[in-house]
Amino acid sequence: MQRRTEIREVLGMEALGQTITVKGWVRAFRSNRFVALYDGSDFNTLQVVVDFENTPEETLKQIDFHACIAATGRLVESQGAGQTMELLAENIEILGAANPEAYSLQPKRMTMEYLREKAHFRMRTNTFSAVFRIRHGLAYAVHKFYNDRGYYYLHTPIVTGSDAEGAGEMFRVTTFEPNKAPLTEDGQVDFKQDFFGKATNLTVSGQLQGEIGALALGKIYTFGPTFRAENSNTSRHLAEFWMIEPEVAFYDIHDNMDLAEDFCKYLIDYVLLHYPDDLAFLDKRIADMEKNMPKEKRRPMGLIETLRFVAENDFERITYTEAVRTLKNSKPYKKGKFEYPVEWGEELQSEHERYLVEKKYKKPVIVRDYPAKAKAFYMRMNDQEEGVPGRTVAAMDVLFPGIGELIGGSQREERLEVLQERMDAMHVSQEELYWYLELRKFGGAPHAGFGLGFERMVQFVTGMGNIRDVIAFPRTPGNAEF
Template sequence: MKRIEIKQLLAASNFGDKVQVKGWVKAFRQNRFIQINDGSTLNNIQAVIDFENEEEALIKRITTGAAVAVTGVLEESQGKGQKFDLIVSKIEILGDADPDEVSKTVMQPKKHSLEFLREQAHLRFRTNLFGAIFRIRHATSFAIHNYFNERGYYHIATPIITGSDAEGAGEMFRVSTLDPQNPPLTEDHKIDWSEDFFGKETNLTVSGQLEAELAAMALGKVYTFGPTFRAENSNTARHLAEFWMVEPEVAFNDLTDNMDLAEDFLSYICKYVMENCADDIQFLNDRELKEDQSKPQAERNEMSLIERLNFVINNDFERITYTEAIDLLRNSKPYKKKKFKYPVEWGTDLQSEHERYLVEKHFKKPVIISDYPASFKAFYMRLNDDGKTVAAMDILFPGIGEIIGGSQREERYDTLVEKCKAFNIPEEEMWWYLDTRKFGTAPHAGFGLGFERMVMFTTGMSNIRDVIPFPRTPKKAEF
């Protein structure tokens, strides 16, 4: 008999249907009621067995975590919370789970801390919490690809191994086949990278943006969606050493076009997840509300998860310049009462506390800040006519702060050469990037969305390590 997934069964089956399900035992009560889940949905199916008709040895093997195949007939459930009961005619144990071993793991049916769950990342998929998170992660990813495909964008696979530092931060993981104990040296006793595999020093990429720009200048509208790496020694709830970036690049777009695209894109993702992951969203929403009850008032979320998603879908994003943002912050009550931890001065980057004040307290809607000082933005951002600011933009969300960063790119060859000099970027290393400005250069723009930041928003999780299957952080690479 062909197996039916529980999600499909609950949506499209009728009383009296004979079906087979396969999944894992979530609970077994009174030697009669088995809760089974197969990962296709948050919801379980309750299988009901007749104890007297089953061998005692088989009953003992129906334990939490065991994999089972169950065949039976659907009847109207006598219990609350479910439509169907599966009256078992045949049950097979596909894989045993030792109760003593299960009791030491996150599969034990009780509340576990997120820290403990991270220690068993290979098993945390089995919990309701992480089942919901990773189904939503999938839907978020699918929504991104769907959005761009529907609008005629081309997906570009940009290199993971690169010889350039797109962000200029220098925090990159080196890729090398040289003997670390005895590397070849030059005459001045420096490592001779010409002897390495690629004949030069190479690293894991921090961004696919520069390569995506090259494709956009021929294909018009492209996007990348791939892994990126930062060797930043940050043990925070917002940083990973390995994460995924979504980076569209569009020829002939200016900064305003870029903001329009990003706003529409984010609203689309939130709407898609709300429509396609309703059960998982509701579960996470209820969990967050319960968690907030045990927190001090100051640490609770201003809005529920569902309210935050609707906050993005139902509001036009507020658009202000960096200079206007500084003025608003300096005139705010928190600033005047010295409640901000970090200074608010023109020429310094905004901190999360400033960004969240603008979104959650002042405007009460998502905010796009544009035209930042050139002093702390990347070399590739277009210099504005004032000579002090660049055509950059950041999008700020409730609970998250910055979720997207982007800009109109500097298309003028001479200006870009000067920017490279100012950032101490050798022209010979970036010749290919500069070269595109010689052959039909044109205005173009793009942005970067940290995918895990987006999943944090769509799931409501507060730690980025809980929205990626196997987080890579300083001193942590077990799985």
């Protein structure tokens, strides 16, 4: 049996005249003669020229859209315009027929919503195969970035016992049957009898455990699944998503911002360098889509142009207090265009963030030093600044055009007394998080870190409008299909 050659290898070799075997799926069958064969190894297809006069009728009939075939033949220079070489097939074998009458996909434009319902087939399309190749590239680049800089990849738990993380609604993990859970004397569910001997949930963040790693190994990062049981039906939320959380000893908020900016730029550069064909396709796809849109709704730059721009220019860095001042001086504010109020102490709403990123600075913006009252207990308290109405914490958000908050992070409160005070004020149990406090009691150190939403980064790099289309099997409220 002839060894199979991957199409990526074929396209990259100088092998005219060689006889090879390729295996893959039919992307197009033109003129009963030309098969565009695709095997996933490369964005591009290999043209297989079928000798239809000497190929059995039965075989010819089964060369349908997305049928799987093996083709053996000689590589020759192509006579057609779209490619330099092609395979003159001497033998075609049907490995898996694809009855077009019953098959869900068709060789034409299908909507993202439709394809989402066909998640077992959608990765076969140009768009999704490009997205998932790039997603892989980004995941690899994450590990490469940190490994090259001496970070250690730490696996933090998926099942957590502490309910003090406070990052929103959590999914409960239990082996109890619904309605059959044992009760304590006062009628509460008795989690002491549950599998772990306590109430447990799926993680919403590996940060607290990440701090343990940072204060032992110096520099760590996590990269794993994260779960939020929020009823969020938007194009940038998932119930199950992947997050990268570096945590670094001796870093302050400014080191943290430098790391975040370097990291983002590295990921973008990596994809620009290694996935030009996939990016070019996605770029064209967006341009085609926007042709029919009014000018003001189109993106100011093409996809690749945007990526280059972000990778080559410094992010804007401002404080929350400056952001509020800027917003108050903005046209939309003066014209009463903002739906939500702009006032020191109020949350920045996405309409405000979008103004800063897309209108004012026209590039990624890092906002830092947020009011303490709305932020998590572990963020480091800043000194009272002159001219600033209230206390702030050393928190930072990295805001990207189109997707909003890509990164959220902070310098952590390393001062035991300050931390304890904050925990009490925010009703976080010191007893439950005794270990977190002991990190400050014994060999504590200043440290900082952040969380980057992996799918949001994939969204930004691929230009996909909906986050459900950059993860293979999206989990959202009401949907856990596949």
